[in-house]
Amino acid sequence: DQQVKQNSPSLSVQEGRISILNCDYTNSMFDYFLWYKKYPAEGPTFLISISSIKDKNEDGRFTVFLNKSAKHLSLHIVPSQPGDSAVYFCAASEGSGGSNYKLTFGKGTLLTVNP
């Protein structure tokens, strides 16, 4: 049973426009959420995170929104740039530290930003 779902395998946007990547989760014990970006032949790199006590976290062009009642989060990238083209993984955990800290990932969404 998939606990973290990214239902869009791919997304294509024009440079300068907004990219919105979506993620749903089923485990109500998840309270810490992260987004990772992955380029080909590289390891995933951390992008942004949000705790369940917040509903929004912003870092430059990247904003993550969390809707706990809907068990849904989204990543907004504004403005989108060609260098943002990558696979984006949504991840979740129960707690943000300690010996039980481990991430459950979605399948990823391939974002292509066209010049």
Next chain:
Amino acid sequence: DAGITQSPRHKVTETGTPVTLRCHQTENHRYMYWYRQDPGHGLRLIHYSYGVKDTDKGEVSDGYSVSRSKTEDFLLTLESATSSQTSVYFCAITQDFSGANVLTFGAGSRLTVL
């Protein structure tokens, strides 16, 4: 740079042979993880370690074993490799980011089992 080194970076082997992947870190991180990435599955946790000789299973641990005899090294062993274990394997450590943990990944080890 979290100082994570994975070796080998690429390996081709035959079904039934043993394979060991090594993850080496230089910053004394307590927690270490092995994930595999496959198309259509994202990243899935194989095993993790929360200290020397302290390990636990993840969601796809069957066919894999791990060992951590010293802080800096976390080994993933496939006792008898199968074609279903063809994958890209990522090691990770936890790092503090503004008071919360994030996983920082190595560059990956691509394993092909023929």
